[in-house]
Amino acid sequence: MNPDAKKILNSLRCPICGGQLDLLSYTVPQRTKEYNFFCVKDFRHYGIFLVHWDLAAIVTQEGVTIFEGSHQFDIVQKSGHTKITIRDIDPEERILDNVKPKVFKYEKELFDFSKTNRDKILNRIKTILMFQ
Numbered sequence: 001m002n003p004d005a006k007k008i009l010n011s012l013r014c015p016i017c018g019g020q021l022d023l024l025s026y027t028v029p030q031r032t033k034e035y036n037f038f039c040v041k042d043f044r045h046y047g048i049f050l051v052h053w054d055l056a057a058i059v060t061q062e063g064v065t066i067f068e069g070s071h072q073f074d075i076v077q078k079s080g081h082t083k084i085t086i087r088d089i090d091p092e093e094r095i096l097d098n099v100k101p102k103v104f105k106y107e108k109e110l111f112d113f114s115k116t117n118r119d120k121i122l123n124r125i126k127t128i129l130m131f132q
C-alpha cells in the first residue's frame with residue numbers, strides 16, 4: 001500500500017463507534033464490491049472504497065449504516081452524490097423484505113464522516129428528510 005493511502009487510512013475512524021478501519025476480510029458477507037475497508041468492530045457501521053494502488057490514493061466511496069428503532073438508515077456517498085436508503089427492520093435488526101425501501105438521492109455530498117458521530121448523523125438525516 002502506498003504511503004498516502006496508509007496516511008488516509010490511519011486518519012479515518014468509524015463515525016459510529018470510533019473504531020479503526022481494516023482491509024476487507026472474507027468474513028464480511030456483503031458490500032464487498034462497494035467497499036474494501038471497513039470498521040473493525042462492525043463492518044456494517046462504516047465502509048470506504050480506498051484506491052490504494054495508484055500513486056494518488058483517494059477515497060472514492062463511503063457508506064454508513066445505522067439501526068435506529070424500527071429502521072435501518074443506509075447512507076452512501078460517492079463523487080458528489082449522496083443516497084439515503086431507509087428500510088424497515090424487525091426487533092432483531094433484520095430487514096423486512098416485504099416493505100419497500102425509501103430511497104432519497106441528492107446531487108451533492110451531504111455528510112462529512114470525519115467530523116460526526118451516530119447521533120449527529122441521525123439528526124442530519126432527519127433535517128434532510130424534513131425538506132422532502
Ligand SMILES: [Zn+2]
Pocket residue numbers: 014015016017018019039040041042045046
Ligand atoms: Zn464502527
